[in-house]
Amino acid sequence: MAKQKKITIKEDAILEAKRKAELMSKMTDTTHKVGEVKHDLLLSIKDLKLHFETVRGAVQAVDGVNFDLVTNKAVVVVGESGCGKSSLAKAILRLLPRNVSHYSGEVWLRDVDTMQLSDEDYREDIRWVKISMVPQAAMNSLNPVLRVGDQVAEPMLVHYGMPKEEAMEQAAVMFRNVGVPVDFLTRYPFELSGGMRQRVAIAMALVTGPDLVILDEPTSALDVLTQANIFNLLKRIKANLETSFILITHDISTSSELADIVAVMYAGKIIEVSESHRFFSKPRHPYARALMASVPRLREREEPRFIEGKPPSLINPPTGCRFKDRCPKRFEKCEEEPPVTVFGDDWVACWLYEGQGE
């Protein structure tokens, strides 16, 4: 028989989780935090790399990603499919598949470099305690043979050693907070609609009171009205708690509902980080501009344009700027690795902005 690991009861963490749940249940209907807002540095990623081994060579899905995130902000990572967005989420949460060939860099969570922790310590102290995740297609990520209440309570049992009854109570509180009727606790996932399943997945991510929640395409399979509902909920949570979000999506229109900061990812690298007001009106990188121009808009007459060509293979990505083959503004310098130009809190990696930084 496998050795049963004894779970220690973490009183402090339980109190903290309960405090946050309490805060959530008193959520006010506002999109802005009342009173003083603190923006401490929460997450700092430095040169994060994640490569996968395949028969044809190493896929450089995440290849030297840098960015910082402060508390109570939402950063949106946008990019085309296959640019490494989901791999970035996996790399941050260390949910690695078996065929990893290279995994390096630094992921600082407050003052801890989580990359230095052992797998066991990471599981115990970081994953779902400090950082949790709402996976892609969350509606299908629930366990079909367990009642949803048990699934939401499970993180409290496993991570904090909370007694079962108390954990179920906490789950009930979370259900109320995310807008799922409490009598759904004993239902199975198939008895819930897509929107409700999504809310359950969000409850499961928030139940332990994490500092950071990674949302991987949280609404891509949902209808517009349900999607609007979920984003209203996320806005409310952000305004009432200190939680930060990383939202990974290819849907730029809906990402504007939550974004404070936008990070554009292309072929395994982040090429621009901009504050959302700046990004949605005037992005800097030529790729970001093309991406914005490709968004169909309901309230404007302008025809959307598409981006010619397709993203490069991540097995042998081109040297220099990775967007150069599709870039309308390409010039000689693009053959070399583009420099990072900093504009206040924003930055862009493109030769066009060389020497223009603030």
Next chain:
Amino acid sequence: MTEQYEEKDLKISEGELDEGFVLDIRGLKVYFELRKRGFQHAGFVRAVDGVDLKLHRGETIAIVGESGCGKTSLMKTILRLNTPTGGEIEFDGEIINDLKADALKNVRRKIGYVQQDPYGALAPFMNVRTILEEPLIVNGIKDKQERFERIVKVLEEVRMTPVEDFLEKFPHQLSGGQQQRIVIARAMILDPILLVADEPVSMLDASVRVEILKLLRALQEEHHLAVIYITHDLATVRYFSEYIYVMYAGQVIEKAQESDLINKTAHPYTHALLAATSDPDPKNVDEFQDVPPGEPPSLVTPPLGCRFHPRCPHMIPDLCEVKRPPEFDLGDKHQVACWLFRDMPVYREFTIED
């Protein structure tokens, strides 16, 4: 005199040709029977409940609605993958409600179908050439050379050039956009007169979506096709179709030309749909989106009267909850099934059976 008459006759018949509908659906109902418990009858899922739809050659219409509103059931019934429970479907001058397999094959040859998920719609073990050859073989084109020529022609039409590069490729070697092009090529290879596209771009990246929609548009114009575009994304509908049907809980609740639907929105549900569709705007962060409470109703026991009334902010007591609203005519091909417009002339009355 006689000559003049003849000329006139000719004109009328030409006019009729133009006026003729490719597809004319009247009062269509599609019910699915629920599993019986013993001898008890468990009821029906009323997936499509009294829908009228008319489509000319060369016209593009869009059907918009949430999942579960019956838009896919409607489409499958047009392809006769479902059997209609009531009403009539007239396709190309022929009522296709009760056709048998042989006659159906003739009908289906004239309808192209573009699936939602291109990867799921293409057999993984067939290469592009065999995928495109199959419908030709099934429809009795025996000459190998002719089949090859048609494959090349259709691949050129969907801009998969140079053709030789793609013929021997398997679906997994193609990008999402290319896969969808193959699906479109397969739908086009038998020269259909009607193309049904069920969420053709929802699985694709934003940058590719526009490309595929423009391709569909170009094909429609080149071949003078009738196109039904089924989607839940109002933002893409705008660029693609002139006339929009909005469905809710198995019924069409509003139909209008594209600009009217967006600028002169009538039905509260259409308002809600439009309000929930975001444009990339940094101001979105500061506001909550306006969403009607609740979820779409069960189609087994739909609400009486207007099916949107339990969620509607403008519900009129003793009217909306009792009687199904008729379609009121707002002029300019804009009709809405909502009691708020009861001062307008009635366009279509619904009987109890509807």
